[in-house]
Amino acid sequence: MKINKIAVAFLSLCMFGLGAAAAIEVNEPELRSVGRTVEFTNYTGPHSVIETADAITEIGRGLGRQVARNVNTSGTFGLNGKYAVIHAVDPSTKEKLDADIILINPNATVDHIRNLRRIIAGYLTAAYGYSNADATTVATFVTVYNAVYRGNLDVYKSKYKDVVTRNLNAANCGLSTTWSEWPGKSQIIIPLYDLNGGLSTVDTSVISDKNVVDNLRDQDDMGIDDRKKLVDIKEREAEDASEKAEAAAKAAEAERQKLAQQQQDANKAQ
Known part of the structure; x- marks a missing residue:
């Protein structure tokens, strides 16, 4: 029966969500993992222009509002500005992932990871309706994910649709850990799971895979606060999935x- 199929699909989704959350569950006394740590190098000199945090976030919001007009259609926005986004989606195939690719153009002036995350967070709030808090958490994981897989085109090809990977190149895919290498040399990939999925729009399992979490664990604070926040997002994703499954069952x-x-x-009319 259709209802049984819905129930099975819901249980599978819940198991997936719980498994992904368990993968990043925080155990505060855990030992630091051994391996390369992603450490972003930021500009520390004087600035001729100092923008407010809200003005920086608005850069991302501006791009996000353009994508939000039709999230199911591919498009490129902002190429003539300092920052751009390639909204790479292909509804004709369910194999692999769609993605947004944020480009830092050669004339961009962002020079601190905190401000880059503000731009990404602003984008997520305007494009997909994330709250400021959730968008900030997701943006943190997005930047670490892209730094971990910087230049590893094969990894991206294994996960993303052709509509995404044809816009990438081995020299620039991902994000450098050095601010001076960002302008004109960055292709920040945001994996998309469900274009109309609310909290499930960004595939949080991809941006919090083992290599990403290992790098967060190797930070001075072990990334505990950020990891707790992402666990909370995943738990709310599971709750949303439950409500959607119940509504689908009632509709069926x-x-x-x-x-x-x-x-x-019809039988009576015969």
Whole structure:
């Protein structure tokens, strides 16, 4: 029955969500992992222009509002500005992932990872409706994910659709850990799971894979606060999935009853 299929799909989604959350569950006494740590190098000299945090976030919001007009259609926005986004989606295939690719153009002036994350967070709030807090958490993981896989085109090709990877190159894919290498040399990939999925729009399992989490664990604070926040997002994703599955089951039952009544009416008319 259709209802049983919905229930099975929901249980599978919940198991997936819980498994992904468990992968980043925080155990505060854990030992630091051994391996390369992503450490971003920021500009520390004087600035001729100092922008407010809100003005920086608005850069991302501006790009996000353009994408939000039609999230199901590919497009490129902002190429003539300092920052751009390639919204690379292909609804015709469900294999692999869609993605947004944020470009830092050669004339861009962002020079601190905190401000780059503000731009990404602003983008997520305007394009997909994330809250400021959730967008900030996701933006943090997006930057670490892109730094971990900087220049590893094969990794991106294994996960993303052709509509995404044809816009990438081995020299620039991902994000350098050095601010001076960002302008004109960055292709920041945001994996998209469900274009209309609210909290599930960005694939949080991809941006929090083992290599990303290992790098966060190797930071001085072990990334505990950020990891806790992402666990919270994943738990709310599972709750949303439960509500959607329940609504789908009710709609399926209503349709079944409607069809049964129509069949009865047709039989009486004969």
